[in-house]
Amino acid sequence: MKIGIYGYGNLARGVENAITKNPDMELAAVFTRRDPSSLKLATAGVPAVAAAEIDAWQEKLDVLILCGGSATDLPTMTPALAAKFHVIDSYDNHSSIPTHYANVDAAAKAGGKVALISCGWDPGMFSLNRLYANAVLPQGSDYTFWGRGVSQGHSDAIRRIEGVLDARQYTIPVAEAMDRVRAGENPTLTTREKHRRECWVVAQEGADLEAIREKIVTMPAYFADYDTTVNFISMEELQRDHAGLPHGGSVIRTGTTGLNDQNTQVIEYKLTLDSNPEFTGSVLVAYARAVARMAQRGESGCKTVFDVAPIDLMAANRAEVIAHML
Amino acid sequence: MKIGIYGYGNLARGVENAITKNPDMELAAVFTRRDPSSLKLATAGVPAVAAAEIDAWQEKLDVLILCGGSATDLPTMTPALAAKFHVIDSYDNHSSIPTHYANVDAAAKAGGKVALISCGWDPGMFSLNRLYANAVLPQGSDYTFWGRGVSQGHSDAIRRIEGVLDARQYTIPVAEAMDRVRAGENPTLTTREKHRRECWVVAQEGADLEAIREKIVTMPAYFADYDTTVNFISMEELQRDHAGLPHGGSVIRTGTTGLNDQNTQVIEYKLTLDSNPEFTGSVLVAYARAVARMAQRGESGCKTVFDVAPIDLMAANRAEVIAHML
Numbered sequence: 183m184k185i186g187i188y189g190y191g192n193l194a195r196g197v198e199n200a201i202t203k204n205p206d207m208e209l210a211a212v213f214t215r216r217d218p219s220s221l222k223l224a225t226a227g228v229p230a231v232a233a234a235e236i237d238a239w240q241e242k243l244d245v246l247i248l249c250g251g252s253a254t255d256l257p258t259m260t261p262a263l264a265a266k267f268h269v270i271d272s273y274d275n276h277s278s279i280p281t282h283y284a285n286v287d288a289a290a291k292a293g294g295k296v297a298l299i300s301c302g303w304d305p306g307m308f309s310l311n312r313l314y315a316n317a318v319l320p321q322g323s324d325y326t327f328w329g330r331g332v333s334q335g336h337s338d339a340i341r342r343i344e345g346v347l348d349a350r351q352y353t354i355p356v357a358e359a360m361d362r363v364r365a366g367e368n369p370t371l372t373t374r375e376k377h378r379r380e381c382w383v384v385a386q387e388g389a390d391l392e393a394i395r396e397k398i399v400t401m402p403a404y405f406a407d408y409d410t411t412v413n414f415i416s417m418e419e420l421q422r423d424h425a426g427l428p429h430g431g432s433v434i435r436t437g438t439t440g441l442n443d444q445n446t447q448v449i450e451y452k453l454t455l456d457s458n459p460e461f462t463g464s465v466l467v468a469y470a471r472a473v474a475r476m477a478q479r480g481e482s483g484c485k486t487v488f489d490v491a492p493i494d495l496m497a498a499n500r501a502e503v504i505a506h507m508l
Numbered sequence: 509m510k511i512g513i514y515g516y517g518n519l520a521r522g523v524e525n526a527i528t529k530n531p532d533m534e535l536a537a538v539f540t541r542r543d544p545s546s547l548k549l550a551t552a553g554v555p556a557v558a559a560a561e562i563d564a565w566q567e568k569l570d571v572l573i574l575c576g577g578s579a580t581d582l583p584t585m586t587p588a589l590a591a592k593f594h595v596i597d598s599y600d601n602h603s604s605i606p607t608h609y610a611n612v613d614a615a616a617k618a619g620g621k622v623a624l625i626s627c628g629w630d631p632g633m634f635s636l637n638r639l640y641a642n643a644v645l646p647q648g649s650d651y652t653f654w655g656r657g658v659s660q661g662h663s664d665a666i667r668r669i670e671g672v673l674d675a676r677q678y679t680i681p682v683a684e685a686m687d688r689v690r691a692g693e694n695p696t697l698t699t700r701e702k703h704r705r706e707c708w709v710v711a712q713e714g715a716d717l718e719a720i721r722e723k724i725v726t727m728p729a730y731f732a733d734y735d736t737t738v739n740f741i742s743m744e745e746l747q748r749d750h751a752g753l754p755h756g757g758s759v760i761r762t763g764t765t766g767l768n769d770q771n772t773q774v775i776e777y778k779l780t781l782d783s784n785p786e787f788t789g790s791v792l793v794a795y796a797r798a799v800a801r802m803a804q805r806g807e808s809g810c811k812t813v814f815d816v817a818p819i820d821l822m823a824a825n826r827a828e829v830i831a832h833m834l
Contacts, residue, residue: 199765203646224767280831300834307640309834310818311777314633316833317794317821318787320529364780430774439525439790441550445782447790448756451637452778454690456771461644464765464773468643486834488819488826492636495643500814505606507642508626508635508812 183474184210185467186239188263189249190221190230192427193272196463197247198224204467206497210243240266244477245470248272257282261289264297264484268477270470272302272462279305287484296477298485301469302462303453304328304431310487311433311451319437319447325363327355327376331429331458339404340381343397345389348417350424352380355431366436366446372407379410382424384417429458468495509800510536511793512565514589515575516547516556518753519598522789523573524550530793532823536569566592570803571796574598583608587615590623590810594803596796598628598788605631613810622803624811627795628788629779630654630757636813637759637777645763645773651689653681653702657755657784665730666707669723671715674743676750678706681757692762692772698733705736708750710743755784794821 183206187194190212201209202225211231214221218230231239246267250259256273263269264286273282279300290297300306304326312324333353340349359376362369381398385391395412399405415423430453439445455461469487472494476485496503509532513520516538527535528551537557540547544556557565572593576585582599589595590612599608605626616623626632630652638650659679666675685702688695707724711717721738725731741749756779765771781787795813798820802811822829 196765199767203765276834279834280827283830305834307644310640312833313818313822313829314636317818318633318790439522439529439783439786441525445786447782447787448780450776450778450780452776454774454776456773457765460765460771461773464644486830488829488834489817491815491817492639492643493814496639501606503639503814504609504812507638508602508605508631508814
């Protein structure tokens, strides 16, 4: 199975690494809008190709994995490329998924291609677990907790404050809230009760630290609705102790069954990830296999993780999987 | 969607309750090999029908949910009924699944029916999570822990000891082992290190308690390989404190990613169930919907949870599910 990667940032490097763990796959090329000679690929012998030349690769790729950002890249990138390639993206702007779906579906159908959108862990594995838990327990409540993990958006928001050189923000689920949910208490939780925010900030020499702290904790949408702690550290400490991109979280559904709804049933799916981009890349690669299989069967149009029969994710043959995993 | 239930024990009552939580479904009849007039159904107005009369129901049922036992009922029951009905069972003898699959597949294909086997939580939801985690993290280790929960097989084994009136056995995962797995230590664990067994036993008056205890803890296969505690209690205490059928457990996969496999990624799926049969019944009912959809599309033969696209489990339409759950 020949895979192409479009874009080459953190996520793409995660995809590139995941491909090496799947012997039935091979990285064929990486496409970039930058100067291809500036890319240092981890995989030996794979060409970096200018994005403008991608049309020449239509017969050489089974699936193209799109590693652009959701804010500005994917809304146009995915439909444009879905007209010519079987593609998969990690579009994660939940509220705009129906619009993205419609645009991608039209392009993919016109081109006779399969395009799977919004794959990764949220949306992606978390979405799948929300669906399974709702299907099994139609009467119940859903909870999603994120972290402990680095939020790039919140880290960037801190970096934009005057006097800040660099910053790392961790989203942390409130343990007490998770315990109440897991105990089946079915609590109504405010934003503040579910997550807290921890900031590690490198300030310019002589900057007013108290003013920076105040700007962070009162920032609307990002921090004002949370209990936020701000720690000032040196650039050396930031680089030494906060270089990773860990993340994770839990999707929990608590439901009731029984004649008098007397029995509580709790389903929890939990991820604890040392590397968010490498895990997201691993999910994309598994679903790229399913995209290739759907394409082989002559399917076309926009797909989601909800449409993929689990067996299509596995390299091993079906009888073997049934014998060893069921 | 008209559902039939075949057999009427604990699992069937769980199925019956789950049907009431799914407004697109209706219980049409319960089939029994006992005297139908002896059945007290929880659902008003539903007929209890002699199993021998089931052929008359071929046009009146969309899916028949088989609630027999795996040891002696399902190996013959599922193939026999799959020739005439779209069926689903909870066959849970893992090592014999390929044989059961082959028998059911031949019967279902001959009859042009869909038959989904080995559905529930293990096999079932646990199997699904083993597959998803292996697909996403091809390089890693799998762990399954069961409990805290009542094992019927182990409880029955104790009941067969002379001098025992009744008993309840709980399988309990060893917390320290789970912590090591969750921490990504990737430990090799013996049977004894993974689970312990807790027994609550009602003995006949004057029975030799020490002899009973010794027979339990040394019983091969069931208890000898575990740390087992035995507690003697009165029948009143057993009925008051141990009447429920709780169960659950965790499927955990730890994998590594990164250029030097330096990053550990942990996926855990955890169930905490007040009622094992009601949860298993809830899973069967969700998959009965998928069986009906596969049948409507003209599919036939033996299926498993691995073959079902998640969207087929949902009553809501696809666009709605994508908009709200992805």
